[in-house]
Amino acid sequence: MTAVTRVRNWLAAKRRFEFVATVAMVIALTAVGGALVLLPKSALQIRPVPATADAAVPSVPADPQLPELRRTMESYAPVITRQVCTDDGRLSVVLGHPSQRRDVDALAADVGAAVASVTKLWGTDWARHAVIAVASDPAEFAALTHDSGEVSDQVAAASVSDPFVPPEKPTGQRVVFSAAAGGRLGDVGLRETLRHELTHVAARAVTVDGSPQWVLEGFAEYSAHRGSERTFAQLAPTLTARARAGTLPADLPADDAFAPTPGNDAALAYEQGWSANAYVAERYGEPKLVDLYRHLATGPQDPAALDTVLRTTLGVGRADFVARWRDWIRSRATT
Structure with missing residues (x-):
């Protein structure tokens, strides 16, 4: 071959x-x-790679109200969003518009601390996350808070999305700020107002409409100012001035005193409500204050019912409670 x-x-x-x-x-x-x-x-299906600590995936799903909330806000102006994921995986969201970017950023920076502060006072039996919206104008503020009355000049409000759901099963809870909130409140006021409104959100499931306002608003004010380094006179200037002039509250503030109507000193009512709650926290401790709220936020309370609750929770009758609260105001206002 x-x-x-x-x-x-x-x-x-x-x-x-x-x-x-x-x-x-x-x-x-x-x-x-x-x-x-x-x-x-x-x-x-492609299996996702487990998230690292720097890109943690929330363990709790995003609030289901967000798509509808975004659609409502987009009908007024373009929407910007800030998401904050806490250490326990809960996702808080702040929504607003480009013209409110500064307030949106400030609220997003503080929401984690605000949720933690409210939880430390109230306990863990609430969502422990926040949905916050900053409106572009009074009309949007009314739409987001489901306020069908006259246009309000409020700077913030806690709102439940579905007004037909019983309070013990609240859904769609959000905190809504007005477009003017940051300018009117300043940084400290914005931070404290967020805590105030988040307290209403946290306590909503045990709160019945018609409960005494000095309990509902006073407790939220206490939560808002909790840990503040400001003095009694700085936190309650009107109450302090009146006490120094020899005028002390004759009784706990009535519900209608909190209404921002002409000729009504609603600021004084809020200061009195805060002081009553601050007195309980200092004299009996915060757990007793929370217990008192849970007992009194069950609906309207006549004098006899209030007396019974005070005796049950604090061991003191209504008359003695008011007298000791007045003495506490006098001692704080004159120091």
Whole structure:
């Protein structure tokens, strides 16, 4: 066999090998493709890589009210969003508009601390996350708070999305700030107002409409100022001035005293409500204050019912409670 013949035979054998190998590969690929077609779709899903600490995925789903809330706000102006994920995986969201970017950023920076502060006072039996909206104008503020009355000049409000859901099963809870909130309140006021409104959110499930305002608003004010380094006179300037002039509250403030109507000193009522709650916290401790709220936030309380609750929770009757509260105000206002 010549060298040329041997080369021809080798090339022929190589072609046969390549042909066989190609056919085998086609058969194998066809089989694999058929198997993939028969697999269920769930088996073909790409499994996500576990998130790192720097990109933690919230363990609690985002609030279901967010899509509808965003749609409502987008009908007024473009929406910007800030998301804050806390250490326990709960997601808080702040929504606003470009013209309120400063307030949106400030609220997002503080919401984690605000939730933690309210939880430390109230306990863990609430959502422990916040949905916060900053409105662009009074009309949007009314839409977001479901306020069908006259246009309000409020700077903030806690709102439940569905007014037909019983208070013990609140849904769609949010805190809404007005477009003027940051300018009117300042940084400290914005921070304290967030805590005030979040306290209403946290306590909503045990709060019945018509409960004494000095309890509802006073407790929220106490929560708002809790841990503040400001003095009694700074936190309650009107109450302090009146006490120094020899005028002390004759009784706990009535509900209508909190209404911001012409000729009504609602600021004084809020200061009195705060002071009554601050007195309880200092004299009996914060757990007793929370217990008192839970007992008194059950609806309207006549004098006899209030006396019974005070005796049950604090061991003192209504008359003695008011007298000791007045003495506490006098001692704080004159120091």
